Amino acid sequence: MTTVKMRRTFAKVGVVSGLVVGGxxxxxxVLWLLSTSFKNNGEVxxxxxxxxxxxxxxxxxxxxxxxxxxxxxxxxxxxxxxAVTILTLLVAILAGYAFSRFTFPFKKTINAVIVSVQAVxxxxxxxxxxxxxxxxxxxxxxxxxxxxxxxxxxxYAIIMITAYLNTLPRELDESVKVDGGSGWxxxxxxxxxxxxxxxxxxxxxxxxxxxNEYLFALTLTRTDEMRTVPIGIQLLxxxxxYEWNQMMAMSVLGSIPVLLLFLFFQRxxxxxxxxxxxxx
Amino acid sequence: MTLTAPETSTRAAPAVPGRSRSTLTxxxxxxxxxxxxxxxxxxxxxxxxxxxxGYSFRDNVIVQENSVFAGFANYTKVLTDPSFLSxxxxxxxxxSVSTAAHLVLGLAFAMMLNSPLLGGVTKAIFRIVYILxxxxxxxxIAVIWRLLLDPAGVVNHVLQTLGLIEQGVNWFSDPSMAxxxxxxxxxxxxxxxxxxxxxxxxxxxxxxxYEAAAVDGTNWFQRFxxxxxxxxxxxxxxxxxxxxxxTSHQFALIWMTTGGGPLNSTEMLSTFxxxxxxxxxxxxxxxxxxxxxxxxTMVLAFFYVRSQRER
Numbered sequence: 001m002t003t004v005k006m007r008r009t010f011a012k013v014g015v016v017s018g019l020v021v022g023g024x025x026x027x028x029x030v031l032w033l034l035s036t037s038f039k040n041n042g043e044v045x046x047x048x049x050x051x052x053x054x055x056x057x058x059x060x061x062x063x064x065x066x067x068x069x070x071x072x073x074x075x076x077x078x079x080x081x082x083a084v085t086i087l088t089l090l091v092a093i094l095a096g097y098a099f100s101r102f103t104f105p106f107k108k109t110i111n112a113v114i115v116s117v118q119a120v121x122x123x124x125x126x127x128x129x130x131x132x133x134x135x136x137x138x139x140x141x142x143x144x145x146x147x148x149x150x151x152x153x154x155x156y157a158i159i160m161i162t163a164y165l166n167t168l169p170r171e172l173d174e175s176v177k178v179d180g181g182s183g184w185x186x187x188x189x190x191x192x193x194x195x196x197x198x199x200x201x202x203x204x205x206x207x208x209x210x211x212n213e214y215l216f217a218l219t220l221t222r223t224d225e226m227r228t229v230p231i232g233i234q235l236l237x238x239x240x241x242y243e244w245n246q247m248m249a250m251s252v253l254g255s256i257p258v259l260l261l262f263l264f265f266q267r268x269x270x271x272x273x274x275x276x277x278x279x280x
Numbered sequence: 281m282t283l284t285a286p287e288t289s290t291r292a293a294p295a296v297p298g299r300s301r302s303t304l305t306x307x308x309x310x311x312x313x314x315x316x317x318x319x320x321x322x323x324x325x326x327x328x329x330x331x332x333x334g335y336s337f338r339d340n341v342i343v344q345e346n347s348v349f350a351g352f353a354n355y356t357k358v359l360t361d362p363s364f365l366s367x368x369x370x371x372x373x374x375x376s377v378s379t380a381a382h383l384v385l386g387l388a389f390a391m392m393l394n395s396p397l398l399g400g401v402t403k404a405i406f407r408i409v410y411i412l413x414x415x416x417x418x419x420x421i422a423v424i425w426r427l428l429l430d431p432a433g434v435v436n437h438v439l440q441t442l443g444l445i446e447q448g449v450n451w452f453s454d455p456s457m458a459x460x461x462x463x464x465x466x467x468x469x470x471x472x473x474x475x476x477x478x479x480x481x482x483x484x485x486x487x488x489x490y491e492a493a494a495v496d497g498t499n500w501f502q503r504f505x506x507x508x509x510x511x512x513x514x515x516x517x518x519x520x521x522x523x524x525x526x527t528s529h530q531f532a533l534i535w536m537t538t539g540g541g542p543l544n545s546t547e548m549l550s551t552f553x554x555x556x557x558x559x560x561x562x563x564x565x566x567x568x569x570x571x572x573x574x575x576x577t578m579v580l581a582f583f584y585v586r587s588q589r590e591r
Binding site for chain 2: 097
């Protein structure tokens with residue numbers, strides 16, 4: 001009895017110390033990001049390093065939030081990411097409904113194309129996009145960014161929504177059709193409201209991809225009026241390469257939307273994500 | 281393309297009462313629902329790929345109007361370029377080291393988080409901490425690690441205090457260190473996705489498999505090798521192939537930490553291609569490189585699809 005107990009205690013100590021070491025690996029860089037954003041710039045590389053310094057202040061945040069150019073990057077990121085999320089959900093709901101409730105010629109082919117689109121390297125597309133987006137008059141516009149982001153958010157969204165709709169019984173749509181409603185009514189009145197948990201997971205993931213996108217934002221926009229937060233952080237690195245506290249403050253501010261979305265929808269998000277990843 | 285025709289004809293179809301619809305219209309309904317997707321994928325995926333393949337066989341594309349057919353000249357140029365070959369080698373090292381480490385860390389963390397010895401609250405807190413790196417955009421991750429790995433930064437300070445190094449190492453500017461430094465940062469940034477998927481898969485393993493193994497008097501390690509690993513195998517294989525593909529797409533992290541330098545030591549296929557296009561304005565050469573990257577990815581994608589079929 002006692003040996004079993006002792007072995008359990010040993011095992012527990014082992015697991016907890018493993019978790020703490022891993023937690024430091026994962027968490028310390030983030031803590032340092034936060035700590036540096038409150039320092040005054042002269043203290044960033046002080047020796048020995050300190051987590052909370054004498055010059056602790058919100059000055060770096062004030063500098064970022066008081067700068068219209070930086071705020072514009074945030075506005076742009078919000079506009080693009082929210083538009084991408086809404087449009088991706090709309091288009092993916094329609095496609096997911098087709099895949100989940102109909103059989104039709106070329107279904108497998110179209111599905112295979114959508115799955116394989118996920119593997120196409122963005123760097124392969126960025127060269128023709130440069131020509132195409134200019135030709136379409138979408139260079140340096142929100143629409144150019146929104147459409148190119150959707151190419152990468154849509155496949156995953158369709159796969160996840162199709163999988164989710166497949167779990168909803170067909171009797172749900174049939175009941176609407178018996179009452180004389182069409183498939184269209186069944187989709188929007190019954191299926192979409194029932195699928196809200198799955199749609200939230202897809203929406204959060206879509207927002208994350210768009211908010212974080214870098215390569216297209218770098219190549220398909222030219223002016224500060226259109227640039228997004230990731231490019232803004234990079235520009236800050238080039239302009240005043242020594243204002244580390246401001247770079248960190250901007251990074252913290254730029255991470256808040258995704259962090260909040262994740263914390264708020266954690267359970268649904270992880271559930272939906274893994275369901276999609278395992279079945280994809 | 282049989283898919284483009286039904287777009288307009290079915291747009292109004294769902295609103296029309298069922299009995300007045302012809303069989304043909306009804307057959308076209310699913311294509312109607314798919315038309316926005318198909319339109320987007322054709323315009324922003326199929327057309328661009330055709331365009332880039334076209335560019336790769338021509339010369340003076342995009343920047344000049346009178347482009348001429350060049351045959352395989354661009355491909356010969358790229359494939360004999362020493363910096364392309366070193367980019368190929370660096371990419372191979374970068375993606376295999378990253379994926380292997382993502383797998384090991386992801387599995388180790390997932391198993392600790394799944395341990396029956398811990399309470400729910402402890403697990404929930406650690407789970408959030410472990411997912412943290414994944415919630416930051418690459419631009420932020422690049423900035424964090426440039427700060428941490430600065431010659432005067434906190435990582436060097438700790439290593440010096442421990443006596444592991446004599447003086448501050450400039451991790452991103454030392455040609456012998458830079459590739460390992462960017463790989464390390466990418467490992468930090470990418471393991472959580474593996475961890476989340478493996479955690480879900482671990483929770484899906486039936487408990488009676490472990491009970492049966494315990495009755496047979498097996499120890500922890502034997503259960504890991506004979507129960508856990510075989511059960512996780514399908515998820516591990518498809519995640520690993522996906523990760524190889526995604527890591528090979530990595531551009532922002534390299535671009536914002538080393539820019540491919542020093543001395544091409546961290547040049548990847550993505551940064552090589554980008555530089556050819558947007559720094560050298562050699563769009564034809566860049567297109568040839570982009571097509572080669574696409575072909576290499578297709579090989580990986582083929583293995584991914586096959587691993588999916590086997591399940």
